Amino acid sequence: MKKLSISVFALAGALIVGPAHAQDMPKVDAKRLEEVTKAMWPKTPEGWEKRISFDETQAICSQYRNDLPQAEFDKVKARELATVKFPADGKVLGDWKAGQRAANNGRGGTFTDKPMTNGGNCYACHQMDRFELSYGTLGPSLVNYGKDRKFAPEEAKAAYAKIYNSMSVLPCSTMPRFGYHGFLTEQQLKDLTALLFDPESPVNK
Amino acid sequence: MRVFMALAMSVTLGAGFAHAQQAIDTEKELEKYRQMMSDPMSNPGFLNVDRGEVLWAQKRGAKNVSLEGCDLGEGPGKLEGAYAKLPRFFADTGKVMDLEQRLKHCMDTIQGLDTADIVKRRFGRVGQTSDMEDLVAFIANKSSGMKFSVPLSHPKEKEAFAIGQELFFRRSDFQDFSCATCHAEESKRIRLQALPQLNKPGKDAQATMGSWPTYRVSQSQTRTMQHRLWDCYRQMRSPEPVYLSEGLTALTLYLVKQAEGGEIQVPSIKR
Numbered sequence: 045m046k047k048l049s050i051s052v053f054a055l056a057g058a059l060i061v062g063p064a065h066a067q068d069m070p071k072v073d074a075k076r077l078e079e080v081t082k083a084m085w086p087k088t089p090e091g092w093e094k095r096i097s098f099d100e101t102q103a104i105c106s107q108y109r110n111d112l113p114q115a116e117f118d119k120v121k122a123r124e125l126a127t128v129k130f131p132a133d134g135k136v137l138g139d140w141k142a143g144q145r146a147a148n149n150g151r152g153g154t155f156t157d158k159p160m161t162n163g164g165n166c167y168a169c170h171q172m173d174r175f176e177l178s179y180g181t182l183g184p185s186l187v188n189y190g191k192d193r194k195f196a197p198e199e200a201k202a203a204y205a206k207i208y209n210s211m212s213v214l215p216c217s218t219m220p221r222f223g224y225h226g227f228l229t230e231q232q233l234k235d236l237t238a239l240l241f242d243p244e245s246p247v248n249k
Numbered sequence: 250m251r252v253f254m255a256l257a258m259s260v261t262l263g264a265g266f267a268h269a270q271q272a273i274d275t276e277k278e279l280e281k282y283r284q285m286m287s288d289p290m291s292n293p294g295f296l297n298v299d300r301g302e303v304l305w306a307q308k309r310g311a312k313n314v315s316l317e318g319c320d321l322g323e324g325p326g327k328l329e330g331a332y333a334k335l336p337r338f339f340a341d342t343g344k345v346m347d348l349e350q351r352l353k354h355c356m357d358t359i360q361g362l363d364t365a366d367i368v369k370r371r372f373g374r375v376g377q378t379s380d381m382e383d384l385v386a387f388i389a390n391k392s393s394g395m396k397f398s399v400p401l402s403h404p405k406e407k408e409a410f411a412i413g414q415e416l417f418f419r420r421s422d423f424q425d426f427s428c429a430t431c432h433a434e435e436s437k438r439i440r441l442q443a444l445p446q447l448n449k450p451g452k453d454a455q456a457t458m459g460s461w462p463t464y465r466v467s468q469s470q471t472r473t474m475q476h477r478l479w480d481c482y483r484q485m486r487s488p489e490p491v492y493l494s495e496g497l498t499a500l501t502l503y504l505v506k507q508a509e510g511g512e513i514q515v516p517s518i519k520r
Contacts (some may be wrong), residue, residue: 080494
């Protein structure tokens with residue numbers, strides 16, 4: 045499949061002919077796809093002007109089904125890394141209790157929501173601690189995350205960067221780029237990093 | 250001291266076991282809940298079926314005729330099995346259409362009905378029924394017990410499938426999500442909700458697509474695939490997709506194709 049998608053997208057813009065099997069019939073050109081998405085979302089909703097709707101990284105991850113060839117992988121990683129902004133005070137650890145609330149909150153940011161502080165919704169995909177049974181499995185378990193990394197400050201900084209922009213670590217990661225999009229605030233990013241790295245956090249208990 | 254150590258160890262081991270047991274119990278309870286909800290005798294979705302039957306035969310619109318002359322792909326007025334083959338290409342419009350697009354087309358052309366009002370009421374809520382949800386429940390129910398088998402033979406159908414596939418993997422917006430984020434792996438969960446794998450043919454896609462339209466207990470409404478996709482994009486933090494847009498039909502065709510051979514049992518009942 046990887047081989048197919050690479051050869052297919054080497055022909056980007058041209059009409060693409062896939063094998064006969066129904067699963068591999070990507071016969072659609074980029075212009076046509078743009079026309080279709082434009083008709084699905086003809087205008088930017090009020091208040092959404094600053095939101096990113098479709099950037100270069102999303103485009104290439106979509107095109108390669110998140111499985112980038114090495115050259116593209118390196119390009120995306122460098123581009124995303126350049127977006128990471130650390131807190132001005134240099135402190136990446138906030139309040140783990142506030143982090144726990146943000147991790148448990150799955151609200152905010154939809155077209156039916158009024159503007160609010162968005163939740164990180166971390167439990168939707170990750171096991172975070174041993175005490176919460178309602179966790180998802182799309183992402184890896186984060187139990188003992190800080191403890192396993194010996195609570196090292198440089199590891200905490202790396203975790204902050206990963207939450208800020210997951211793709212600066214792993215291009216086309218499934219995880220949203222929370223800081224890059226401004227989905228979470230700097231304080232929330234600090235609080236979530238503390239949830240992972242505070243020895244008192246349930247994550248490390 | 251040795252006794253204390255042994256005790257401490259058994260407590261630690263016991264805690265791990267208790268968590269595992271608790272997880273199994275949670276899953277069992279969820280399964281019981283799902284079974285309770287799937288009792289067709291207590292499914293309010295059949296009220297939509299009854300209302301849809303009335304709407305289908307009712308003379309309405311500027312031309313004061315019923316929808317009975319509407320061709321859903323199997324011939325004018327033929328409902329049995331029509332839903333199992335949608336979306337499909339229609340020569341009279343030159344387009345691939347899903348059931349709702351086709352119904353709107355028939356309302357416009359055959360009945361001369363005010364479809365702006367129909368579209369406005371596309372999703373039912375307290376104090377407002379949706380003609381579309383009623384008609385889809387009625388018509389889809391006429392394919393209950395049958396298997397999905399979209400033609401996918403016309404070039405435009407093949408193109409729509411390909412567009413649907415691209416949309417399925419298209420990451421966008423505030424959270425970088427695509428359909429594939431949640432539906433391209435086996436046996437994954439979001440919180441405790443099991444996620445069907447929909448990027449390949451198989452029983453997940455069959456069970457999912459074969460159970461829409463469905464009565465949503467959490468919303469007290471019968472919902473169609475148009476609403477399901479609208480709600481998916483809402484949860485993905487995308488802007489609201491346009492109802493009956495070409496892309497939603499393409500995505501539906503992609504999903505129905507993955508569900509090929511799956512038995513339709515609708516309206517079903519879900520959380």
